[in-house]
Amino acid sequence: MVQWLARSVLPVMTIIAAIVLIWYAAAVPMNAGRTYMMAPDDAEIALPDLVSDTWAQKKPRLPVPHQIVVEVRKQATFSWIWKEKRRGYKRSLIYHTWVTLSSTIFGFVLGLVLGVSLSLAIVYSRVMDLSVMPWVITSQTIPIIAIAPMIIVIMAAGGMTGLMPKGVISMYLSYFPIVVGMTKGLRSSEPILEDQMKTWSATAFQTFWLLRLPSAMPFLFPAMKIGLAAALVGAVVAELPSGARAGLGARLLVFSYRSETIPMWANLVSAALLAGILVVSFGLLERAVNRRLGFRNAGDVTS
Amino acid sequence: MMLVVSAFVLWAGLWALNIILARRLSEQQARIAVPVIFGLTLVLVVELMVRGLNVSFVILPKPSEMVVRLFTSYEMLWEDFAQTILKGALTGYIVGCGAALMVAFLASWSDFLRRGLLPLGNFVAALPVVGLAPIMVMWFGFGWESKAAIVVSMCFFPMLVNCVQGLAATNAIERDLFKTYAASPVQQLGLLRLPAAMPFVLNGLKVCTPLALIGAIVAEFFGSPSVGMGFRIKTSVGSLSLDLVWAEIIVAAIAGTGFFGLLLIIERSLTFWHPSQRR
Numbered sequence: 173m174v175q176w177l178a179r180s181v182l183p184v185m186t187i188i189a190a191i192v193l194i195w196y197a198a199a200v201p202m203n204a205g206r207t208y209m210m211a212p213d214d215a216e217i218a219l220p221d222l223v224s225d226t227w228a229q230k231k232p233r234l235p236v237p238h239q240i241v242v243e244v245r246k247q248a249t250f251s252w253i254w255k256e257k258r259r260g261y262k263r264s265l266i267y268h269t270w271v272t273l274s275s276t277i278f279g280f281v282l283g284l285v286l287g288v289s290l291s292l293a294i295v296y297s298r299v300m301d302l303s304v305m306p307w308v309i310t311s312q313t314i315p316i317i318a319i320a321p322m323i324i325v326i327m328a329a330g331g332m333t334g335l336m337p338k339g340v341i342s343m344y345l346s347y348f349p350i351v352v353g354m355t356k357g358l359r360s361s362e363p364i365l366e367d368q369m370k371t372w373s374a375t376a377f378q379t380f381w382l383l384r385l386p387s388a389m390p391f392l393f394p395a396m397k398i399g400l401a402a403a404l405v406g407a408v409v410a411e412l413p414s415g416a417r418a419g420l421g422a423r424l425l426v427f428s429y430r431s432e433t434i435p436m437w438a439n440l441v442s443a444a445l446l447a448g449i450l451v452v453s454f455g456l457l458e459r460a461v462n463r464r465l466g467f468r469n470a471g472d473v474t475s
Numbered sequence: 476m477m478l479v480v481s482a483f484v485l486w487a488g489l490w491a492l493n494i495i496l497a498r499r500l501s502e503q504q505a506r507i508a509v510p511v512i513f514g515l516t517l518v519l520v521v522e523l524m525v526r527g528l529n530v531s532f533v534i535l536p537k538p539s540e541m542v543v544r545l546f547t548s549y550e551m552l553w554e555d556f557a558q559t560i561l562k563g564a565l566t567g568y569i570v571g572c573g574a575a576l577m578v579a580f581l582a583s584w585s586d587f588l589r590r591g592l593l594p595l596g597n598f599v600a601a602l603p604v605v606g607l608a609p610i611m612v613m614w615f616g617f618g619w620e621s622k623a624a625i626v627v628s629m630c631f632f633p634m635l636v637n638c639v640q641g642l643a644a645t646n647a648i649e650r651d652l653f654k655t656y657a658a659s660p661v662q663q664l665g666l667l668r669l670p671a672a673m674p675f676v677l678n679g680l681k682v683c684t685p686l687a688l689i690g691a692i693v694a695e696f697f698g699s700p701s702v703g704m705g706f707r708i709k710t711s712v713g714s715l716s717l718d719l720v721w722a723e724i725i726v727a728a729i730a731g732t733g734f735f736g737l738l739l740i741i742e743r744s745l746t747f748w749h750p751s752q753r754r
Binding site (some may be wrong): 179180183184185186187188233298299302303304305306307309310312313314319322325326329330397398401404405408409412420421424425427428431433436437439440443444447448451 | 490493494497505506509510512513514531533534535587588589590591592594595598600601602603605606607609610612613614684685688689693696697708712717720724727728731732734735
């Protein structure tokens with residue numbers, strides 16, 4: 173236990189501490205301009221005063237960590253459930269995180285379905301493999317996210333608003349790692365085991381269900397984690413130009429117009445927390461599934 | 476109606492052709508011919524369907540209109556390309572990936588640093604870093620510098636993780652061999668660790684390519700001079716000149732795919748010894 177702490181936790185903690193220190197130090201020169209602007213002309217500002225002012229400004233260029241933590245705790249309320257919304261929009265971070273989470277999950281599920289079915293087609297049909305696979309790879313070098321505003325306009329013209337356009341963008345970003353991982357996984361079953369299935373005169377479906385699918389799992393899960401992170405990026409970016417009022421991306425845009433930096437960082441922190449929770453919970457699921465299937469070491473092979 | 480029917484006929488015909496080609500041609504020929512025909516089929520079918528079903532220009536312009544637009548306003552497209560991709564994305568890509576490589580070198584000397592950086596880097600690589608775009612625009616202004624800055628912050632961590640893993644990819648036997656040959660640390664780095672790291676480094680570069688494009692374009696949504704691909708896409712969507720939007724997409728696609736292809740060629744020539752490159 174002590175060894176584990178010293179080998180894994182201590183280095184990470186040291187680096188985090190270093191980042192926080194650099195952050196506090198950097199906030200002083202970055203915010204000093206406003207301090208001097210507010211002070212009367214030719215005023216001498218002593219260093220302690222300068223530091224305490226730069227760490228406590230209302231709209232600093234770089235808010236310091238404790239300001240962000242305070243802001244997150246202030247905004248992370250459940251009050252929207254029982255209280256009327258104020259000034260036409262809801263303030264709670266939890267509500268906006270939930271909006272983003274729902275379109276992330278929706279897009280990810282769409283991407284998972286698309287990715288898995290494409291990789292099944294690729295594995296079982298040579299023509300599909302030859303014709304689709306290069307285009308799947310090409311599709312990821314296209315920054316489709318750039319046309320997020322257009323997709324939203326188009327789908328709104330077709331009568332689709334809300335979850336669907338955001339889901340489509342998340343899907344586009346998340347299906348790729350899943351296709352690659354799943355295809356690799358479905359092809360990773362050992363020939364000797366496939367021969368064994370043949371000896372038992374297993375049907376094609378049985379070979380798939382009992383051999384290929386389980387052996388694809390160690391590849392599918394890391395791919396799903398990457399796809400989930402990509403789906404979150406898609407959801408956040410899709411909320412930027414869509415005129416959406418809810419969601420972390422929409423809030424980011426609103427706060428950036430008002431240059432309210434502390435709420436912006438609070439939004440970013442909750443997006444980061446969301447990503448962390450999603451990835452960690454998928455990691456736990458992965459371990460459970462792999463243990464159930466009897467894999468000792470999960471393959472860490474992706475893309 | 477005729478056009479729609481002919482779209483289906485065309486699709487069936489070319490698909491059948493692909494099946495035949497996949498069987499008849501040699502592996503190498505099929506790898507090129509079949510995807511090209513598939514791509515052509517898609518474009519032609521979309522063109523015919525858009526014509527046949529009278530799809531509104533606002534929803535999807537005809538592929539032919541996009542291509543025409545690509546040629547008629549190539550000067551504007553070139554300016555946007557230079558602003559967003561050459562200045563914003565490429566600068567940020569080089570700085571970000573270079574910085575990640577430097578930090579990875581530092582980390583390769585210290586086991587402590589590596590243990591700290593690897594999990595953190597993996598975590599940050601999963602975060603929606605693109606959300607920093609408005610903050611970068613606030614810090615560095617509307618010009619291309621802010622776009623380069625967001626590209627740096629998006630590329631740094633995925634690249635760092637790959638480089639750190641790559642520089643740690645040698646095993647004890649190989650290192651012992653170099654010790655037996657009395658190789659200096661520089662020789663060990665240049666002849667053993669760097670070549671062994673190359674597959675990882677190139678993988679990192681490949682992962683960062685679309686990230687750089689996304690970062691540079693999305694950052695322009697938050698403010699830019701009146702030139703640039705993100706700016707053009709945003710304003711053209713507003714004025715419903717969607718053929719121009721699609722022309723920008725085509726440019727972005729060509730740039731992204733071209734750069735990716737370049738990386739694949741470099742990968743093949745540098746890491747020809749790696750199992751994934753053997754034929």
